[in-house]
Amino acid sequence: MALSLSNPARRRLRTLGFLSPWLVGFSVFFAYPLIATVYFSFMHYNQIKEPTFVGLRNWTYVFEQMPLFGPALRNTLWLVVIMVAVRVVFGLSLGLLITKIKTGAGFFRTAFYIPYLAPPVAATVAFVFLLNPGSGPVNEILGSIGISGPNWFNDPDTAKPSLVLLSLWGIGDLMVIFMAALLDVPKEQYEAAELDGAGPWAKFRYVTWPSITPIVMFAVVTGVVQTMQYYTQALVAGKVASGVNIGPGSVIQPGYPDHSTLTVPQLVYQMGFQNFNTGAACVLSLVLFAIAMAVTMLLMRKRSGLLAAED
């Protein structure tokens, strides 16, 4: 018994010991670079000469002069709104479908889940091939039934919707989350609603929906944060679809076609690692940070399940 009631100082030391990997990681790999990002956002720095203080010049440059900032921000926000909405609706529909399947449930669950596992680069390369306007299987099949398919990743109007399509292929994680939430709805409530003569829609509206709203909220918020960092698929799709022979490491103009797939994270990379405009890149980073932080705050306030079991 004596051991479990050790004195407060020893207990505190022990807690610190257990937390130490994270305490080091948080300070060195998170807090420090975050402060440094703020510092560099006020500096002119090309990663060779010493940084010099320029006040708000990087900030006014990004917001007022940088030609690609507008398109990149608009594309990112477009993706955040459309992609997240479409994914949540489709993920929920698939979750509902899978809970109604009685025969072969295991097979269907696996079939819907497995594309989620495909590495993003591989999935993107495969999709650019499948949707290739000239000879891709999809347009080939559409053609055989008399539809002339769109140019998908090669047309500024359909490039972002094509990315949404790609993201729907990898909906497996959301489907599983929604499936678990739907199976957790107490079935007595459905029986009670049935006795009251509720139809399928009324049952969804008054029984299912109230019980899954925290999960929907969770899916929306994490979806927004993930889409804020949308990078790999957009970049790879643009590079592969443009068909230009460009190896990694070479300077690229991301966002093909016509900057329609350029996102803020791509611009951070371009500014920081190709143009060596460290200041502007850090300003862009902080724009991302501000939006992500605002969303996270919202998540904390709503306590959508994340901290529910705190005590």
Add this chain to the structure above:
Amino acid sequence: MTSTTLSAPASASTPERTSPNRGPAAARARRKRILHWIAVHSVAIAVALLFLLPFVFVFLTSVMSDSQAMSGDLWPDSWHWSNYKAVFETPGFLDWWRNSLMYAGLGTLFTVCSAIPVAYALAKFRFRGRRTAMLLVISTMMLPPQVIVIPMYLVWAQQFHLSGTLWPLIIPMAFGDAYSIFLLRQFLLTIPKEYIESAKVDGCGEFRTMVKIVVPMAKPGIAAIALFQFFYCWNDYFGPQIYAAQNPGAWTLSYGLESFKSAHAVNWNMTMAATLLVMAPVIVVFFFAQKAFVEGVTLTGVKG
């Protein structure tokens, strides 16, 4: 089964209750159930086909001849298995495998070892600032990696001269990954504290309790974070692009694949073969560890 109640036809329920198996109402209800079954399964089969067809087309193209792969044909005239051999013989391809395995293997090991004590403390210790610590973990989990990448790159490149290697990606994982800590902590909350208390009554110290009691009980949670981290590293593109781009010897499969397409600009067959080879390990591992996966995914979203 919850699914039964979800799909039961509502309008037929009252007559069915009073006279089961008899009369026209029951027959109508049965017919409705069968139609419902057919409708649900037809939709499911159609969606499953759409989800699986990309894999089929990618595979069929991967065994076509060079010229046929550009033609838009859907079925290969003859099966060129040698494409796969050619992919493996592409300079660098085997190095990318080795680098991916090193990044994912060491990254996973480091993450698991550092996440266990932190998650244990956050789930089971009572101390001041516990809630704040948890909020900070969630905040870091939510932040785009681009927010901090520039100063981090400068430190690794200028102070430690480690650009052109994967170490700047692997080393930080020994200091706790927020997502893994969060997920494992959620799992540890479900372990009843009686087990831990009785271990302490028996004279176990906190560290021994963790190793002997908590870790064995948390195996499913640990398996989930290990798998997620392995696939995170395996799939990572941004990280290797930042640190390994200058040195092709340090590229990973995910990063190299895209350059592969550039180098074989017109060879969709080779590209698709390589694409499948990058996907293959993930899918194989999934079939061996399905349960841990699904458990992990649900844990993030549902169990509070």
